[in-house]
Every structure is written in C-alpha cells, then in structure tokens.
Amino acid sequence: MAIENRGRFQAQGQKLEESVNWAQVDPLYHCQAIVFIENLKNKLTRRDLKIRKNAFAECIDYVNKANKKGGIPAVHNKSFPKNYKERVDLEVHKGVAFLTKSKTQKK
Amino acid sequence: MKYKISNFQGFLKDDEKYKSNVDFWKSKIHEIEPDFKDWMSNHYMNGEKINDGNPLIAVRYNNIAIRIIQTEKNNLQPKFASWIKKYDEFNLTELVVCIQPDPTVYTSTEFLIKLFYKNKYRRFQNKMNLRYNKILNSNRTHFLLNKLEPISASANIIKSNMELNREAFKIVRAVSQKLRPNESIFRNAKISKPYNSSIQKASQITAQISVLRVLDIKEATKINLDFENLKNQISKLKEEVVVEQKSQNTHR
Numbered sequence: 216m217a218i219e220n221r222g223r224f225q226a227q228g229q230k231l232e233e234s235v236n237w238a239q240v241d242p243l244y245h246c247q248a249i250v251f252i253e254n255l256k257n258k259l260t261r262r263d264l265k266i267r268k269n270a271f272a273e274c275i276d277y278v279n280k281a282n283k284k285g286g287i288p289a290v291h292n293k294s295f296p297k298n299y300k301e302r303v304d305l306e307v308h309k310g311v312a313f314l315t316k317s318k319t320q321k322k
Numbered sequence: 323m324k325y326k327i328s329n330f331q332g333f334l335k336d337d338e339k340y341k342s343n344v345d346f347w348k349s350k351i352h353e354i355e356p357d358f359k360d361w362m363s364n365h366y367m368n369g370e371k372i373n374d375g376n377p378l379i380a381v382r383y384n385n386i387a388i389r390i391i392q393t394e395k396n397n398l399q400p401k402f403a404s405w406i407k408k409y410d411e412f413n414l415t416e417l418v419v420c421i422q423p424d425p426t427v428y429t430s431t432e433f434l435i436k437l438f439y440k441n442k443y444r445r446f447q448n449k450m451n452l453r454y455n456k457i458l459n460s461n462r463t464h465f466l467l468n469k470l471e472p473i474s475a476s477a478n479i480i481k482s483n484m485e486l487n488r489e490a491f492k493i494v495r496a497v498s499q500k501l502r503p504n505e506s507i508f509r510n511a512k513i514s515k516p517y518n519s520s521i522q523k524a525s526q527i528t529a530q531i532s533v534l535r536v537l538d539i540k541e542a543t544k545i546n547l548d549f550e551n552l553k554n555q556i557s558k559l560k561e562e563v564v565v566e567q568k569s570q571n572t573h574r
C-alpha cells in the first residue's frame with residue numbers, strides 16, 4: 216500500500232533542529248499526533264523545552280481544535296508561536312492529519 | 323495597492339480587513355512575479371476557513387516559496403522576524419516573515435521579498451532581524467522598568483500584618499503575564515541576566531501567592547525575600563541599561 220500521509224513536528228531555532236516525522240498509509244490520528252509531540256519534547260534539552268513551553272501548548276491546542284473540525288488536509292504548515300525564530304512547526308506534507316480514530320480502527 | 327494602517331489593524335476580528343490584508347500582500351508579490359501561486363490549505367476538513375494570520379499567505383513559484391505570518395500590534399512582541407525554511411520533500415526554500423501592521427515593517431518586508439526573489443536577501447534579513455530584536459528588547463526592558471521601578475525600596479509584598487500589598491502584587495503579576503523568561507535574545511549578557519532573573523522572580527512570586535489560601539510567617543518571609551531579590555535585579559538592570567545607553571551615545 217502506498218504511503219499517502221506524511222508530515223512532521225519540528226522544533227526549530229538558531230541552534231536547534233529536531234523533528235518527529237510520520238509517513239504512513241493511514242491518516243495521522245489525533246492520538247498519534249499527541250504522542251509524537253510528546254516524543255519531540257523528550258528530544259529537547261531542558262532549556263530548549265523551557266523556551267518552547269508555550270509553543271508546545273499552542274501546538275497541542277491547535278491539534279485539538281483541528282481534530283474537532285474534522286482534521287487538516289495537506290499541504291499545511293503552522294509555526295508556534297507565530298512570531299519567533301525559537302519555535303515549534305507543524306507540517307502536514309501529504310494526506311490528512313488529526314482525525315479521530317474510530318473504535319473499529321483502534322481494534 | 324497602497325498601504326493604509328487603518329485597513330490592517332484589527333484584521334483578526336474583521337473578515338473584510340483580513341481579506342484586504344491577504345489581497346495587499348498577494349498584489350505586492352505578484353508585482354514581483356505574477357506566477358506565485360497559493361500552495362497550502364488554509365481550512366479544516368469541515369470546510370471552515372482558518373483566518374488566524376498563521377499564515378496570512380503562503381505562495382510558491384518553482385522552487386521558492388514565501389509565507390507571511392501576521393499578528394496584531396503589540397509592542398511587547400516582535401514587530402518583525404524572518405527565517406528560511408527548507409522542505410526537502412518539495413525541493414523548496416521558503417522565506418518566512420512574521421510581521422505586525424506597521425508602515426516601516428511593511429516597506430522592509432516588501433524589500434526583503436524582492437531581495438529573496440533575486441537570492442540576495444541574507445544580509446538584509448540579518449540586519450532587519452537584529453534591528454527589530456533590538457527594538458523589542460528595548461520595549462520589553464522599558465516596560466519592566468516602568469512597571470517595577472516606582473515600587474518603593476522599603477515596600478514588602480506581604481505586609482507586617484500579613485496582608486497582601488495588592489498594588490505591588492498587581493504590578494508583579496502584570497509583568498509575569500506579559501513577559502516570559504528566556505524569550506528575549508540580548509546581545510549584552512549584563513542586561514539579559516537581570517532581565518531574565520526579574521521575570522523569573524515575578525513569575526515565582528505570582529505563582530506562590532496565587533496558590534496560597536492562608537499565609538504563615540515562614541511563607542510570607544520567603545515571598546518577601548523573593549520580592550527583595552526582584553527589586554535588586556531591577557536596580558541592576560537599570561544600572562546596566564544606563565551604562566549601555568551611555569556607551570551608545572559615545573559611539574554616536
């Protein structure tokens with residue numbers, strides 16, 4: 216099966232470039248996105264995480280909001296906060312993201 | 323299309339203004355290269371549009387792209403910040419510019435886009451980032467000093483009768499809500515240290531007082547000590563700002 220869904224969460228800054236990518240047959244589900252964001256947080260130093268505390272909070276809020284509105288289609292890119300170089304980027308390159316995984320899919 | 327500030331302020335609350343902001347930038351970019359086309363989705367799967375200025379526009383032409391992010395006017399936030407983003411998957415180099423509605427910022431951004439199109443943008447981009455970072459740091463430092471300097475040196479945040487000094491607390495809380503530690507990048511470490519320490523202390527005091535229901539002497543002493551420390555950091559910051567201003571005046 217072709218990989219129809221791709222994207223990444225990326226922590227960026229003057230001296231930082233860390234990311235967590237996805238490339239999968241299924242859309243990126245909301246629950247996966249939250250885990251990926253946590254994985255990205257775990258890759259950062261305490262200082263880098265502290266600077267981006269609000270950025271991660273804004274990113275999670277956006278993912279939750281997008282989930283309630285049925286998800287986001289590619290190509291989509293957002294920076295949190297929207298006016299800083301020290302930031303967290305959300306990128307949907309292909310397919311859709313932040314959908315709710317139904318009970319049958321979970322099984 | 324001419325820039326008129328009244329058409330841009332309050333753009334997040336007014337759909338017509340939002341659209342005129344989008345049209346303004348598209349027309350400016352199309353003056354440079356008419357083949358720049360939208361390449362990002364800006365709606366949810368339910369069809370609802372995302373009019374939050376993040377991004378205001380995102381256009382692409384061959385292997386270059388431009389993304390403009392816009393926020394409402396706020397002197398304690400960056401008026402201008404720009405960076406380059408690479409997308410290996412799309413073989414694309416993107417210029418990202420974050421701006422606030424402001425005539426000078428708009429002129430600089432327009433010029434930066436022209437330079438980016440000619441691939442001669444780096445120097446100007448660095449210069450603008452430095453210039454606006456300096457303005458931002460100055461605005462934040464002055465906000466901090468203006469708020470905290472008037473507090474009397476002998477004042478405590480918890481009075482001897484264990485009552486909260488509400489005036490002082492309001493000021494400390496405002497500082498911790500509007501400014502965040504490590505958010506500003508200062509070139510002068512002598513300023514960044516007392517600046518960040520002050521905000522950290524203000525946040526600590528706000529958090530301590532906000533969670534307390536009943537005060538005891540031990541807690542009150544600790545909070546007053548933190549407040550004392552905050553006032554000391556403010557004095558240090560003021561000294562360093564004066565030194566920096568003097569040195570700048572001498573260089574001029």
